[in-house]
Amino acid sequence: MKQKQDILHSMIIEVTMVLLASMVAFQVCNMLGIRMSLIPLVMVIGYVIQKLLYHLCIISARYIVDAIPPSFLISVKKCVSKKAQSLAYSPTSNCEEVQKKRMELFHYEYQREQQQYQWQKEREEDEKLNAILRYTRDTFKRFDLEETEIYQICESVRYFATNRQVLSATEIHIKKHTSLTQISLKNFAWNIAFQYNIGRDMTTSFVMATFAEWFANSTFDTVRKNLRTTTGRHKIEIDENILSKYIV
Structure with missing residues (x-):
């Protein structure tokens, strides 16, 4: 199952690169006045450049991840966990705030009605x-x-x-x-x-x-x-x- 997902992921990346290379090749030929017969060559060059950049990004990301100390990752995980907990509790605090506002509104209306009742009486x-x-x-x-x-x-x-x-x-x-x-x-x-x-x-x-x-x-x-x-x-x-x- 995981292998199929990897294959599908690779195919999506390849198709995206080909489409992007064709769009870039067409725009380059149109701007520089290159003959249309050279579009496939420009597409290949663009595709190769994209592949190089793609692999360069992957290598850089792995290098950066390996360079990060484990203690820093643990602290980041703890921070994320605390934020998640605060978000989990936020509905309760919001509910308490709403209840407080409603109580204040009820108190105001009750006092006003009491005054009106007293005046009427x-x-x-x-x-x-x-x-x-x-x-x-x-x-x-x-x-x-x-x-x-x-x-x-x-x-x-x-x-x-x-x-x-x-x-x-x-x-x-x-x-x-x-x-x-x-x-x-x-x-x-x-x-x-x-x-x-x-x-x-x-x-x-x-x-x-x-x-x-x-x-x-x-x-x-x-x-x-x-x-x-x-x-x-x-x-x-x-x-x-x-x-x-x-x-x-």
């Missing part, structure tokens, strides 16, 4: 609070309360909804009005607390602190038990859907 909370405050103003404008008293109720509602706590220290005192009953005020407090999922204890504290004169003679447990009244007709009814009426 804050905007929705503001709209919700504004709707609650409009409901509060509209509710108490129907009664004979002063403007400052309605303002104080709105401030108490704002603090209650925002902090889930009761605004105990108030500058404006809300006087008791006969047009408003305990049931109506408790229903109002429940309507606010329902929108924010605030518990009964905190809601009871809110209504008793905000409308203190109405509940001066009432106990905490009594108010807590009857915080929501749906039977009968009252000035302020239970309304679970106040947001849908005030948020456009």
Whole structure:
């Protein structure tokens, strides 16, 4: 098998040399004005020159290889081996680099989405609070309360909804009005607390602190038990859907 390969290799070289010699001979005859009948002679000369150069190159290559010390060849092999290993590991390093870039991109997009979500959430909370405050103003404008008293109720509602706590220290005192009953005020407090999922204890504290004169003679447990009244007709009814009426 190896012998056949050597023969084929030699034939390819010989054919290449003959073709190259014929091309060179034709060009030389054309440039120097030599008669066409002398082309075969020029081809032979060119072929001989190519063979001489071919064998000269082979001899020179063997001489150079023999002159190289074995230690140098070993070091070259080691260097080539290291480069091959680095190339073998390069896909892994490239993969890690790609993963790092993708992680950075994900982090950037995640942070941006979180900011947008936070802004959207804050905007929705503001709209919700504004709707609650409009409901509060509209509710108490129907009664004979002063403007400052309605303002104080709105401030108490704002603090209650925002902090889930009761605004105990108030500058404006809300006087008791006969047009408003305990049931109506408790229903109002429940309507606010329902929108924010605030518990009964905190809601009871809110209504008793905000409308203190109405509940001066009432106990905490009594108010807590009857915080929501749906039977009968009252000035302020239970309304679970106040947001849908005030948020456009």
